[in-house]
Amino acid sequence: KYTTPLLLASPLLSSPLLSSPYQIVDRTTGHVRGVVMLYHVTELPDHRPNRNWKRKEKQHNVKQILRDFGGIMYFMLHVTEVVHDMGPDFAKLQPNKHPTDVHKMATRPEDEKPKDSWTAFKHFMVKYFTKWRGLPDSYAPDGHTWKFSVHAAVGVFVSMIAVTAIDWQLQDTQYKGMFAVQTVDGQPAPRLYPLMFINSMASLAGMLFAAGTSPYAQPRNVVVAHIICVVIALGFDHASNPLLPAAPDRTLPRWVASPLAISLGVLITTKLGYIHPPASATALTYLEGEAEVKNMGWLFLAVPVLSDLLIVLLLSVIVNNVSRDRAYPIYW
Numbered sequence: 225k226y227t228t229p230l231l232l233a234s235p236l237l238s239s240p241l242l243s244s245p246y247q248i249v250d251r252t253t254g255h256v257r258g259v260v261m262l263y264h265v266t267e268l269p270d271h272r273p274n275r276n277w278k279r280k281e282k283q284h285n286v287k288q289i290l291r292d293f294g295g296i297m298y299f300m301l302h303v304t305e306v307v308h309d310m311g312p313d314f315a316k317l318q319p320n321k322h323p324t325d326v327h328k329m330a331t332r333p334e335d336e337k338p339k340d341s342w343t344a345f346k347h348f349m350v351k352y353f354t355k356w357r358g359l360p361d362s363y364a365p366d367g368h369t370w371k372f373s374v375h376a377a378v379g380v381f382v383s384m385i386a387v388t389a390i391d392w393q394l395q396d397t398q399y400k401g402m403f404a405v406q407t408v409d410g411q412p413a414p415r416l417y418p419l420m421f422i423n424s425m426a427s428l429a430g431m432l433f434a435a436g437t438s439p440y441a442q443p444r445n446v447v448v449a450h451i452i453c454v455v456i457a458l459g460f461d462h463a464s465n466p467l468l469p470a471a472p473d474r475t476l477p478r479w480v481a482s483p484l485a486i487s488l489g490v491l492i493t494t495k496l497g498y499i500h501p502p503a504s505a506t507a508l509t510y511l512e513g514e515a516e517v518k519n520m521g522w523l524f525l526a527v528p529v530l531s532d533l534l535i536v537l538l539l540s541v542i543v544n545n546v547s548r549d550r551a552y553p554i555y556w
C-alpha cells in the first residue's frame with residue numbers, strides 16, 4: 225500500500241545520532257514500512273553521549289529491544305490501516321457503545337463460532353494443529369557473546385565448587401537418622417552425614433548466571449518456591465513412606481505421591497507468582513531420594529536446601545555484578 229518508506233522524524237535532528245537506522249519491515253510483503261533512529265538530547269546536562277553505543281547495539285539485549293520496538297511500530301501502522309479500511313463503520317463506534325458491538329465489528333467471519341457440533345470440532349482441530357507450527361511472527365533468540373558465555377560458566381563453576389567443597393568437608397560429620405533401620409536394596413544404609421550438594425542446585429546456578437534477568441530467577445522466587453515445594457514434598461513423604469515408624473501402613477503409593485506433590489507445588493507457586501522450575505526438581509530429589517536423603521527428614525529444608533540457596537544467591541550477586549553489562553538481582 226505504501227511505496228515509499230515512512231521515516232519517523234525526531235524533533236532533535238541536530239542532536240548526535242546514537243544508533244544506525246533500524247528498518248521496520250513488513251513481514252508479509254518484505255517492504256520497508258519505517259525507519260527508527262535514536263538521538264541523544266544534548267540539551268540535558270545529566271546525559272552524555274555514549275561513545276560505546278556502536279559496540280553496545282550489537283549486544284543481544286539491545287538488539288532484542290530494538291527488534292521489539294520495530295515490531296510495535298509495525299503493529300501501530302497495521303492498526304492505522306485497519307481503522308482506515310473500516311471507513312464509515314469505524315465512525316459509528318461511539319464512546320457509549322457496548323463492548324460486544326465493537327467485538328462483532330472487529331471479528332472476522334472465519335473466527336465466528338460454528339453452530340453445529342461437527343463444524344465446531346473441525347474448526348477447533350484446525351486451530352489446534354495450527355498452533356503446533358509456532359507463532360508466525362516469532363523467532364528464536366540469538367546466541368550470546370563469548371564474554372557473556374564465559375562469565376556465566378565461571379559463575380556456575382565458582383558457586384558449584386563452593387557447595388561441593390562444603391559437602392566434602394561435612395562427610396566426617398554424622399547424625400542420627402529418622403529411621404532406626406534403613407536399607408537400600410537389602411544392603412545396610414550408608415553412613416549418614418548432612419548433605420550439602422543436590423542435583424537441582426546445578427540448574428539453579430545455570431539459571432542465575434545465564435538467565436539472571438528472568439523473573440523466575442529473582443531471589444524471592446528462588447527462596448519462596450523452594451520452601452513451598454520442599455514442605456509439600458516432606459508432607460507427601462510422610463503420607464506415603466512405609467518406613468516411617470510412626471505409621472508403617474501408608475496407603476498413598478509412591479508413584480502417585482511424587483507427581484502429586486510436584487504438581488501441587490507448581491499450582492501454589494504459579495498462583496502466588498513465585499514460579500521457579502528448579503524448586504520442583506529439589507522436591508523430587510527428596511521424594512525419590514535414597515536412605516542418605518530420606519533420613520534427613522525436615523533437616524533437608526535447612527541443609528542442604530536453604531544453605532545452598534544462600535551460598536548460590538550470594539555468589540550470584542557478587543559475580544554477576546562484576547561485569548558492567550550484568551546486573552543481579554533485578555529486584556529482591
